[in-house]
Amino acid sequence: MIPLELLRASRRGDQVSPRYLRELWPAEYVLGAYKPGMRLAEARAKVEDAPFEPKLARGLAHIVERTIALEEVDRRLLTKIRLEVFREAAKAYPVVDEEGRRRVVEAVASRLKIPPEAVEAALAKIHEDELVIVRGPDISAEELAALYNTSLIQTLLFRSRRMAAYVVADGARVKELVRALKGLGLMYVAERAGDGIRLDIDGPVSAIKQTERYGTRLAKLVPYVISADDWRIEADIGLYGKVYKFVEAKSSAPRLAHRDIEPPQFDSTAEEEFYRNVSRLCAVQREPEALVVGNRVFIPDFKIGDLYVEIVGFWTPDYIARKYEKLAAAKIPLLVLVDERLALATWKDLPHYVVLYKDRPRLSDVFKYIKPYCARH
Numbered sequence: 222m223i224p225l226e227l228l229r230a231s232r233r234g235d236q237v238s239p240r241y242l243r244e245l246w247p248a249e250y251v252l253g254a255y256k257p258g259m260r261l262a263e264a265r266a267k268v269e270d271a272p273f274e275p276k277l278a279r280g281l282a283h284i285v286e287r288t289i290a291l292e293e294v295d296r297r298l299l300t301k302i303r304l305e306v307f308r309e310a311a312k313a314y315p316v317v318d319e320e321g322r323r324r325v326v327e328a329v330a331s332r333l334k335i336p337p338e339a340v341e342a343a344l345a346k347i348h349e350d351e352l353v354i355v356r357g358p359d360i361s362a363e364e365l366a367a368l369y370n371t372s373l374i375q376t377l378l379f380r381s382r383r384m385a386a387y388v389v390a391d392g393a394r395v396k397e398l399v400r401a402l403k404g405l406g407l408m409y410v411a412e413r414a415g416d417g418i419r420l421d422i423d424g425p426v427s428a429i430k431q432t433e434r435y436g437t438r439l440a441k442l443v444p445y446v447i448s449a450d451d452w453r454i455e456a457d458i459g460l461y462g463k464v465y466k467f468v469e470a471k472s473s474a475p476r477l478a479h480r481d482i483e484p485p486q487f488d489s490t491a492e493e494e495f496y497r498n499v500s501r502l503c504a505v506q507r508e509p510e511a512l513v514v515g516n517r518v519f520i521p522d523f524k525i526g527d528l529y530v531e532i533v534g535f536w537t538p539d540y541i542a543r544k545y546e547k548l549a550a551a552k553i554p555l556l557v558l559v560d561e562r563l564a565l566a567t568w569k570d571l572p573h574y575v576v577l578y579k580d581r582p583r584l585s586d587v588f589k590y591i592k593p594y595c596a597r598h
Contacts, residue, residue: 230377387452519551
């Protein structure tokens with residue numbers, strides 16, 4: 222995300238759209254400005270002299286500066302030296318010429334037992350501009366353009382009041398998206414939409430008033446949404462005292478900075494052993510397509526033919542309660558494996574196959590349910 226004052230967007234009627242970077246040469250120019258050995262001020266001066274729109278140059282530089290490394294300095298020592306200089310200058314007030322300044326620096330150097338040059342260097346290094354670049358940007362112009370274009374969308378959504386996201390993706394990617402929704406504290410309603418799901422996302426305070434925190438949370442969700450196999454975003458954007466419509470989709474967007482996800486991990490030893498044992502006999506799909514149950518997203522652990530399998534282990538009481546409600550509402554062929562420590566009578570009331578297990582599910586207990594759906598590799 223780039224600062225709002227660097228946002229480049231076009232408004233037409235009630236529509237707003239980012240002014241994407243579609244050529245690479247501006248990105249190449251800015252990347253070339255940040256060379257190891259240069260002071261940051263020198264690199265920034267070159268950016269200011271860029272032969273294209275200053276707002277674009279500064280936006281690219283904002284991203285590039287997150288990818289470089291500057292020399293390390295002892296901030297506590299620099300602050301101490303600076304404070305001593307201020308105290309000495311106050312005693313000698315007014316200090317209005319170079320000779321007076323020299324006397325102040327030498328007095329501080331003598332008191333701290335360091336060379337006057339060290340005092341001068343400390344006064345300079347307290348400013349970020351004076352730090353030396355020790356490692357230049359390690360991204361390509363294509364990557365920088367993708368990050369910039371993604372940042373434009375995020376910055377627009379920073380001022381959004383609501384966002385609807387349509388995504389088509391496998392279960393693992395949707396699961397990560399849902400985890401992000403929950404981690405960001407966003408509330409959502411889900412519904413099936415074609416081959417995917419539509420998420421109408423709300424924030425905890427958005428129903429009362431627009432807040433920057435709401436927009437920030439939605440903006441942070443963008444990398445998860447645009448990583449889907451197919452996606453579309455619709456949002457209401459508050460800009461300059463007016464609400465605009467923003468619509469973007471994978472089919473029309475330029476290259477964006479996707480989020481790589483980790484391969485799905487097993488949530489428990491029980492899941493891992495179940496998969497290892499059953500996959501020797503049947504084709505087992507881990508974390509299949511996302512389902513919508515009661516306006517919430519549900520991603521079963523496994524799918525065998527048309528049979529979904531969910532393994533319920535011990536977790537928090539609140540988690541268990543929400544899991545039960547979700548499973549009770551699911552209208553699908555479902556085998557539920559329940560840790561016997563949770564073996565409340567109500568689990569057997571679920572409208573599904575229910576098998577209790579101790580420590581880990583045994584193949585001999587579940588195979589009769591799996592067999593009709595089992596297709597060998």
